[in-house]
Amino acid sequence: MKKHANMKAFLVAGAALGAGAVHAQSSMTLYGALDDAFVYSNNQKGHSNVYLRQGNLYASKWGLRGVEDLGGGTSVIFDLQNGFDPNSGALSSSTQIFNREAFVGLQNQHYGTFTMGRQYTPYYLFVGPLASSNWLTGATGAHPGDIDGLDTTIRINNALVYTTPTWYGVQASGMYALGGIAGSTGRGQTISAGIKYAAGPIGLAAGYLRMDNAQQTTGFDPASTGSFGTSSLNAGYVSAKAVQHVAAAASYTIGDLMMGVTYTNVEYVASSQSIFRDTAVFNTYAAVAAYRFTPAIDVAGAYSYTMASKANGITSAARYQQYSLKEAYHLSKRTSLYALQAYQRANGQTLGANGAGNIVDATPSVGDSQNATPSSTNSQFVGMVGIAVLF
Numbered sequence: 440m441k442k443h444a445n446m447k448a449f450l451v452a453g454a455a456l457g458a459g460a461v462h463a464q465s466s467m468t469l470y471g472a473l474d475d476a477f478v479y480s481n482n483q484k485g486h487s488n489v490y491l492r493q494g495n496l497y498a499s500k501w502g503l504r505g506v507e508d509l510g511g512g513t514s515v516i517f518d519l520q521n522g523f524d525p526n527s528g529a530l531s532s533s534t535q536i537f538n539r540e541a542f543v544g545l546q547n548q549h550y551g552t553f554t555m556g557r558q559y560t561p562y563y564l565f566v567g568p569l570a571s572s573n574w575l576t577g578a579t580g581a582h583p584g585d586i587d588g589l590d591t592t593i594r595i596n597n598a599l600v601y602t603t604p605t606w607y608g609v610q611a612s613g614m615y616a617l618g619g620i621a622g623s624t625g626r627g628q629t630i631s632a633g634i635k636y637a638a639g640p641i642g643l644a645a646g647y648l649r650m651d652n653a654q655q656t657t658g659f660d661p662a663s664t665g666s667f668g669t670s671s672l673n674a675g676y677v678s679a680k681a682v683q684h685v686a687a688a689a690s691y692t693i694g695d696l697m698m699g700v701t702y703t704n705v706e707y708v709a710s711s712q713s714i715f716r717d718t719a720v721f722n723t724y725a726a727v728a729a730y731r732f733t734p735a736i737d738v739a740g741a742y743s744y745t746m747a748s749k750a751n752g753i754t755s756a757a758r759y760q761q762y763s764l765k766e767a768y769h770l771s772k773r774t775s776l777y778a779l780q781a782y783q784r785a786n787g788q789t790l791g792a793n794g795a796g797n798i799v800d801a802t803p804s805v806g807d808s809q810n811a812t813p814s815s816t817n818s819q820f821v822g823m824v825g826i827a828v829l830f
Contacts, residue, residue, distance in 0.1 A: 464508045469830075471501035475525055476777075476825025480805075483812035491526050492808065495578040496767070496777045496827040498591060499525050500539055516554070517543040539594065551603045558598045561612035562646030562684055563588060565633030569644050569688035570701045571727040571741035575765040578808040579781035579821055582723045582743045583759040584670030585807035587703035588648065588684055592668035592807055595629045595650075608638035616664035620653060627653030627663040640692040642699075648684040654712050670804040671813035672745075672759070673707065675790025675797065676719045680710035695731040700724075714794030720748035739765045747789060747801075757789040757801035773830065779823040781805045786817060 478492045493499045502520035509515060520539040522531030532538035542556030567573055570589040572581040577590030585592050595616045602612040611634045618627035628651050635644040650665030659666065659677045669677055683706045690699035707719040722745070729739035745759040761783040768776045783803035791797035803819040804810055813819070 465506065467503060467505040469501070469503060472497040472499055472827060472829050473525055474499050474825060474827040476779075476823040478808075479822045480809065480812070481820045482814040482816055482818075483809065485815035488812075492578070492823070493524050493526055494522070495779060495808070495823055495825050496576050496775060497829065498539070499523055502537075502540070512548040514546045515543070516546050516552070539591070542598075542600075544600075549604065551601060554598075554600045556598065557594055557596050558600055558614070559591070560588075560593060560595055560629075560631040560646075560648050561600065561602070561614055561633030562631045562648035562686065563591070563593060565610075565612065565635045565644045566646040566686045566688050566701070569642055569690045569699050570686075571699075571725055571739075571743065571763060572806075574697070574699075574727050574729045574739045575741055575763050576779065577806055578823065579779045579806040580727075580739075580741055580763045580765065581806040582703070582725060583745050583761050583783055583785075583806075584672040584804040584810055585668050586670070586672050586721050586745060587686060587705050587723055588667055589686065589701070589703070590807050593648070593650075593665065595631070596664045598629065598664065609634070609636050611635075618651070618653060618664060620655075620662065625651065627651055627660065629663075629665040642690040642692075643688070645687045646684070649681055650683075651681045652679060652710075654680065654710070657714075668807055668810050670807075670810040671802045672721070672747075672757070672789065672804060673719075674792040675751075675794050676707035676713075676715055678713040678715070678794065679707040679719075680713060681708045682706070683708065697727075697729045699727045701727070715751050715790055716795055717750035718748075719750055719790075722746050735769045737767050737769075747787070751790055751795055751798075753788050753790070753798055755787045757785065757787040759783060759785050759801065759803060761803075761805065763806070773828060775827050777823075777825055777827065779825075780821070782818070782820045784818045785814075 474497045476495045500522045507515040519537045542554045544554030546552040572590040581590040598616040600614045614631040616629035620626045631648040633646040653660035653662040686703040688701040703723045705721045725743035727741040731737040741763045743761045747757040749756045763781040766778045785801040785803040791799040802813040804813040805821045
């Protein structure tokens, strides 16, 4: 249950400082999710596995979200969100208390919203809700290895974000993240933009994201404002000078049926410091459908086809096909039982983690749940049964 507390301490402090009468309303909300499942994978680096995995339907997390009404349609807002593993109690990131989000800003009903801090990109926030990672979850529904970042694997530090109000169904947003490196302000920067349209049964969205590598160390430097998931699909390209994403998605809803399509293009741009020589490109074409039989029962299915470019000495470029299913039974508005299934097949070749010259057979990585445990063959199946509770 969301818990609201009147932040009287702020008002009392304001009065004590001679701030005068304060009439604004303030609130703070504690929220989160607990999600855990039994998982079967037929091949993780050569072996089948049965284990518990958190964060499948929803990421397990807790957060504090606050609003202070300043009057005149303007509010101060903030959000602090932490991820954790209920199976061990461990933080999702040992070095970050609020690894998922941490931002503060101003919101005005006429002029839009401006926020600063660690945030998701407009690319993800606008296109992601129309993609399969939203309807089937990223664990098994994200495109192979979440290569295009349409699940929650990409977050940006030092980010400034402006989002417009919605005008006639249209909304836009832009982000710039400061690299913060003395003498070279552009190194490690991130740029993102998104636009969406929603009216009646139609949803349309497009997004752009470019993460520049600070390149002070090997690979994608941790000093960079952006970071992304690494899997067997892109392991040979993480030393890129920059990673660029472009995506477009559309959905149409007829009663209880939703149908959607998505296209994404991802480029790993090479530089003299990269351990590969040619820009690598991944194009993904995907379709998703979801149907609600009753308020308590819904299902979804998706198909995606990801194709890599012929570059870096590869003549038989990697291809990945993925089929995903989800069935959910909602015991209440906050508690759900679910089952997930996905199968992926890979063909062709890609670069291994050692970069140029290390040409290897492409191996599948279902959704973003198997990024660290790809199959040792050209196919991988993952099935899950779990429970998720929102609060």
